[in-house]
Amino acid sequence: MNQFQYVRASKPQAAIDVVAKDPTAKFIAGGTNLVDLMKRGVMTPQKLVDINRLPLAKIESQHNGLRIGALALNSTVANDAQVRAKQPLLALALNAGASPQLRNMATVGGNMLQRTRCSYFYDLAMPCNKREPGTGCGALEGINRMHAIFGASSTCIAVHPSDMSVALVALDATVLISGPKGERRLAFGDFHRLPGDTPERDSNLEAGELITAVEIPDNAFTKHVHYQKVRERASYAFALVSAAVALDIENNTIKAARLAFGSVAHKPWRLTAAEQALVGQPATEASFRRAAEVAMQGAKAFKHNAYKLKLAPNTLVQALKTASAA
Amino acid sequence: MKTQDKHIGGSMSRVDGYLKVTGGARYSAEYELPGMTYGVLVGSTIAKGRITSIDTKAAERAPGVLAVITHLNSPKVPGFKPTGKDPSQPQTVGGPLKVFHDEKVLFNDQPIALVVADTFERARHAARLIKAQYAKETHQTDLEASATQAFLPTQAKKNPKSPMADYQRGQADAYKSASLKIEQEYVIPNEMHSPMEMQSITAHWEAPDRLTLYDKTQGTMGTRRDFAKEWNLPEENVKVIATFVGGAFGNALHSWPHESAAVIGAKVVNRPLKLMLTREQMFTMVGYRPYTWQKVGMSATPDGKITAISHDSIGQTSTYEEFTESTLAQTRMMYTSPNLTTRYRLAALDVSTPIWMRGPGEATGAFALESAMDEMAHLLKLDPLEFRLRNYTDQDPEKNRPWSTKFLKECYQLGADRIGWKNRKLEPGAVREGDWLLGYGMGVGTFGAHRGSAHVSAQLLPNGHVVLQCATTDIGPGTGTAMTQIAADTLGIDPSHITF
Numbered sequence: 001m002n003q004f005q006y007v008r009a010s011k012p013q014a015a016i017d018v019v020a021k022d023p024t025a026k027f028i029a030g031g032t033n034l035v036d037l038m039k040r041g042v043m044t045p046q047k048l049v050d051i052n053r054l055p056l057a058k059i060e061s062q063h064n065g066l067r068i069g070a071l072a073l074n075s076t077v078a079n080d081a082q083v084r085a086k087q088p089l090l091a092l093a094l095n096a097g098a099s100p101q102l103r104n105m106a107t108v109g110g111n112m113l114q115r116t117r118c119s120y121f122y123d124l125a126m127p128c129n130k131r132e133p134g135t136g137c138g139a140l141e142g143i144n145r146m147h148a149i150f151g152a153s154s155t156c157i158a159v160h161p162s163d164m165s166v167a168l169v170a171l172d173a174t175v176l177i178s179g180p181k182g183e184r185r186l187a188f189g190d191f192h193r194l195p196g197d198t199p200e201r202d203s204n205l206e207a208g209e210l211i212t213a214v215e216i217p218d219n220a221f222t223k224h225v226h227y228q229k230v231r232e233r234a235s236y237a238f239a240l241v242s243a244a245v246a247l248d249i250e251n252n253t254i255k256a257a258r259l260a261f262g263s264v265a266h267k268p269w270r271l272t273a274a275e276q277a278l279v280g281q282p283a284t285e286a287s288f289r290r291a292a293e294v295a296m297q298g299a300k301a302f303k304h305n306a307y308k309l310k311l312a313p314n315t316l317v318q319a320l321k322t323a324s325a326a
Numbered sequence: 327m328k329t330q331d332k333h334i335g336g337s338m339s340r341v342d343g344y345l346k347v348t349g350g351a352r353y354s355a356e357y358e359l360p361g362m363t364y365g366v367l368v369g370s371t372i373a374k375g376r377i378t379s380i381d382t383k384a385a386e387r388a389p390g391v392l393a394v395i396t397h398l399n400s401p402k403v404p405g406f407k408p409t410g411k412d413p414s415q416p417q418t419v420g421g422p423l424k425v426f427h428d429e430k431v432l433f434n435d436q437p438i439a440l441v442v443a444d445t446f447e448r449a450r451h452a453a454r455l456i457k458a459q460y461a462k463e464t465h466q467t468d469l470e471a472s473a474t475q476a477f478l479p480t481q482a483k484k485n486p487k488s489p490m491a492d493y494q495r496g497q498a499d500a501y502k503s504a505s506l507k508i509e510q511e512y513v514i515p516n517e518m519h520s521p522m523e524m525q526s527i528t529a530h531w532e533a534p535d536r537l538t539l540y541d542k543t544q545g546t547m548g549t550r551r552d553f554a555k556e557w558n559l560p561e562e563n564v565k566v567i568a569t570f571v572g573g574a575f576g577n578a579l580h581s582w583p584h585e586s587a588a589v590i591g592a593k594v595v596n597r598p599l600k601l602m603l604t605r606e607q608m609f610t611m612v613g614y615r616p617y618t619w620q621k622v623g624m625s626a627t628p629d630g631k632i633t634a635i636s637h638d639s640i641g642q643t644s645t646y647e648e649f650t651e652s653t654l655a656q657t658r659m660m661y662t663s664p665n666l667t668t669r670y671r672l673a674a675l676d677v678s679t680p681i682w683m684r685g686p687g688e689a690t691g692a693f694a695l696e697s698a699m700d701e702m703a704h705l706l707k708l709d710p711l712e713f714r715l716r717n718y719t720d721q722d723p724e725k726n727r728p729w730s731t732k733f734l735k736e737c738y739q740l741g742a743d744r745i746g747w748k749n750r751k752l753e754p755g756a757v758r759e760g761d762w763l764l765g766y767g768m769g770v771g772t773f774g775a776h777r778g779s780a781h782v783s784a785q786l787l788p789n790g791h792v793v794l795q796c797a798t799t800d801i802g803p804g805t806g807t808a809m810t811q812i813a814a815d816t817l818g819i820d821p822s823h824i825t826f
Contacts, residue, residue: 002451041454124454125371 002038005047012056012178012210015049020180020208027051027210029071030105032098033114041124042115042131056212057107059083065217070109070176070210074164075100077108087216089246089258092227093167099236109211112165112175112191113203116158116266117238118147129155130199137199145304146240149312150265156199157302159263160192166244166262167227169270173216179209188214192267199266221246221258224326228319229262230311239263241312243319247283254278254287259295264312271295274316288320289313333811333821341806341826342570351570354542355526355602362528363392365442365591365601366449367584368456369435369610373465374676377429377438377458384455385441390448392595394456395440400426400590404558420647422552422679425583426590431460432646433678435610440587442595465676469617469642470513476640476671479650490650493658495723496665500634504625508701512622512694516642517615518608519683523572525612526602527585529592538565541585544578546797552581553589568799576682577613578801584611613681616642618653618690622698630708630716634665637695641687643672644679651687656772657695658724661717688773696769704754710768711738711747734770741768784813792819794826 009015019025024046028034037043057071059080066086068077077083078094098106120126120138127136139147139157147157165188173188192203205211224247231237242262248255257278259271274295281287292313301309345351370377382394406424425437439456443449466472482491501507528540537559543549546566554561571578584601592599603612623636637657643649654668703713718735721728742748750766751757757764782796794813798805806826814821 002041002044002046004038004045006050007047008050008053010053012051012054012212015051015054016178016180016208016210018047018049019210022047023207025049029107029110030073032102032106032110034110037115037122040122042122051210056109061086062215065215067176068108068214068216070212070214071107074098074103074106074108074111078103086218086222087167087171088222089171089225089227089244090164090167090216092225093163093242093244096227096229096239096242097163108164108214111162112168112211112214113205114162115202117161118158119143121158130158130195130202133198133200140302143304144302145307146238146263147302147305148265149299149301149305149308150261150269151194152266152300152302153195153197153199155197156195156266158195158199159265160202160267161238161263162268163227163229163239163242163262165192165268166242166260168214168216169268170244170246170258170260171216171219171221172258173214175211176213176215177205177209178212179206181206183212188268189270195266202266219246219258220248220256224249224323226319226323226326228315228322230315241308241315243312243316245316245319245323247278247320247323249283249324252283254281254283257291259291259316261295261312261316264299264308271316273297283320283324285317285321288317288324291320292316333814334808336811338807338811338821340804341810341821342800342804346570353523353526353570353572354528354540354568355524355600357528357540357567357600359528359530359598361597363442363444363591363595363597363599364446364449365440365588365599366446366453367437367587367601367603367607368439368441368453368458369607370431370438370458370460371434372431372460372462373434373467375431375460375462377431378461379459380439381457382439385439385452388443388448388452388455390443390445391441391452392444392597393440393442393591394452395426395442395587395591395594396438397426397428401593403427403556403586403590405555420644422581422586423583423646425586433610433644433676434465435607436678437583437587437611440591440601442591442599446600467675467677469640469673469675470619472673472675473619473640476673479648479670479672481648481650482670489652489655490670492670493654493666493668493724496634496663498665498667499623499636500665501623501625501636504633506628506705507623507625508698508705509621509623510698510701512620512697514615514618514620514690514693516617516680517683519573519575519577519612519614520605520608521573521575521577523574524603524605524608525578525582525584526600527588528598528600529585529588530598531592531596535559536563536565537589538567539585539589540567542571542574542578543568543581544571544574544576544799544801546799548579549581549585550797553585556581556586557589566797571799571801574801575684576686580613580679580681582612611678613679613683615683615686615690616649616651616680618642620653620691620694622657622694624698624702626702626706628706630703630706630713632661632663632702632717634667635661635663635695635698636667636669637691638669638671639691639694640671640673641690642677642680643674644677645674647679648672648674649680651682651690652774653687653691655774656688656692656770659722660695660719660770660772661699661714662719662723663717666723685771685773689771692769692771700767700769707752709750709752711742714738714768714770738768782809784817790819791823791825792817794824796826 026045028048056069058069126138175186229242244260246258257275261269274291277291277294441453479490482488530538549566550564554564588601619640621638639653703710785793809826
């Protein structure tokens with residue numbers, strides 16, 4: 001491991017000041033991803049600013065929604081009574097991720113900022129535009145069975161690995177950010193980026209900006225929700241494809257729907273057109289199939305991930321069936 | 327003696343159970359020696375070619391680094407030679423990788439440098455600072471693409487009676503002219519052992535001609551012979567300690583490049599050196615079940631008597647070492663086919679050498695043969711178990727001699743009763759349980775009951791206790807417990823008074 005400095009921040013502004021001034025500095029919270037990346041030499045920050053003691057771990061009800069502090073632990077959020085009552089989809093997605101040990105360390109902000117698990121990103125002997133811009137993409141012509149079917153570019157076909165973020169993008173969450181220029185709010189769907197020509201940037205956070213909280217507006221999706229994660233082991237594995245589904249059903253007619261795919265793109269993949277295709281339709285498998293067809297428009301496979309073109313719609317249909325029956 | 331058996335076959339707590347569940351059992355990476363140094367291997371990033379330059383300056387200057395060893399400065403190892411007829415070693419031609427011997431790269435992640443430092447972390451950091459340049463050559467790692475260049479193993483060329491040689495009884499490929507026949511291809515990919523315990527070794531030159539290894543190995547004597555030979559030492563000057571093995575499944579039956587590298591490194595710094603592979607390195611340099619392509623052709627009479635079997639196999643090996651295994655042995659002895667052909671070939675790829683993996687070649691071959699039996703039974707519309715019974719053989723049809731014992735019919739019956747075989751439908755996919763298709767299947771596996779001699783010393787102490795000693799290791803099945811049971815029954819002494 002490279003030598004690095006470690007400082008502990010007591011106030012958010014102090015943490016932001018350090019990281020904004022020093023491009024080699026990084027925030028560290030649970031460290032479940034960053035420490036691994038440092039051990040392997042994929043990331044080599046010169047300075048770590050420990051934000052664990054900042055008062056950003058609260059989960060609170062507001063007049064029109066839930067506010068979850070960026071430092072709330074994944075396990076705390078998943079087991080929180082308010083979250084389970086108001087946003088059960090989020091709890092399902094969180095519990096599908098990682099292992100209990102990791103969920104006990106990982107924070108909400110850190111979960112959003114975890115890096116791709118593309119093996120070319122991790123292998124220092126391989127080219128990777130995300131790790132080292134300009135070196136090329138090893139996955140494009142390499143082993144790409146875990147990779148994107150939506151929104152990829154010629155510089156990067158990696159996927160975002162988070163489960164939690166798939167639920168948050170479906171639930172119209174907002175990200176609260178503090179930075180050197182003050183505070184700002186960002187729709188969750190605008191937080192993560194597509195690779196384009198700058199795959200080294202996973203999100204739209206600017207230098208020194210710190211996620212302080214996530215807000216989720218109250219909604220009617222408290223019953224018919226499901227998070228379907230398809231993976232190669234029953235636990236402790238990243239998704240091949242996942243689907244977050246929230247339905248508002250009245251008299252077997254779908255009044256509203258929120259849908260998103262995970263592990264199919266460089267960002268959690270909201271399915272707005274498929275949602276619209278469901279509105280006013282009966283909650284039947286035929287409607288779900290039609291929505292899944294809409295969801296798959298524009299999908300493009302690479303050499304080893306063509307299975308996702310079938311797996312993704314089937315996963316969505318399965319999730320919709322489970323959610324509607326809940 | 328039999329009637330006095332009390333402990334053999336009986337229930338007894340494992341003698342090392344307490345140590346294992348309390349963390350007291352020491353595995354190869356857990357030995358600490360005064361002055362210990364730590365080694366980390368740097369692997370090649372190409373699969374074939376030559377190292378044209380290797381920059382070790384930054385690594386040498388890094389804190390705590392004691393030595394950086396490459397092919398440019400490695401001490402001469404007296405005996406990088408093929409291993410002999412040791413039964414614990416694969417019957418190979420060529421030999422294990424001669425680590426740091428020259429500039430050639432023969433497989434991806436081949437060790438090209440060893441960094442030795444005073445702590446593991448410092449060694450790992452310095453290892454990342456090493457930069458190699460290569461003259462890359464086109465590699466071939468695809469077995470099916472190189473199937474046309476597959477060759478008869480050298481041992482079969484030298485000896486037509488070798489089990490790896492082509493075998494023929496009756497007519498060659500007689501199934502081809504039959505009317506009821508099947509022909510199917512079967513492929514097994516590379517399979518990695520991935521035991522919980524990563525391979526690790528501590529090498530300690532206790533004197534210039536005396537070497538002690540705390541090593542993960544399934545055969546202490548084989549490892550001792552290998553390193554005595556490698557360093558031209560009398561065998562009694564090499565001591566191998568491997569009390570416990572945390573899973574191996576075959577991949578600690580051979581001496582691997584990291585072991586040679588650790589011994590070289592310990593020689594250079596003249597201190598004990600510990601080297602543990604990373605999980606990634608477990609996939610590139612300590613063996614795996616070889617990718618194997620097989621084709622089985624079979625014909626039978628309408629009443630289910632096999633008339634001919636042809637079984638071809640191409641197994642993967644490396645370019646520097648011929649690894650062979652008994653993929654086709656079961657086919658030659660299992661059923662009474664009057665016409666039978668087996669052909670075993672190897673394809674040398676730009677990969678590290680494979681090794682036996684639990685139920686080694688026998689399992690690979692049984693998968694193809696028994697799948698083909700099912701295909702044939704399906705074609706004949708015959709119950710697969712009945713089909714096997716109609717071709718049952720009461721003697722070894724390869725060697726034409728009776729079995730010592732064979733209880734396969736009884737085994738069939740017991741299995742059929744236990745799983746409710748009688749409920750099986752002849753048509754596949756006919757039984758459902760909810761969303762799931764339910765299938766009844768069967769297959770036969772065989773493995774030779776090999777026997778060898780071993781030496782054990784027993785010491786009777788004045789207090790009535792017995793100490794047993796043997797150069798062995800416990801790979802998990804409970805060697806210490808079994809030896810204690812044998813001694814207890816043989817000597818009539820309570821197991822609590824016996825230490826193995």
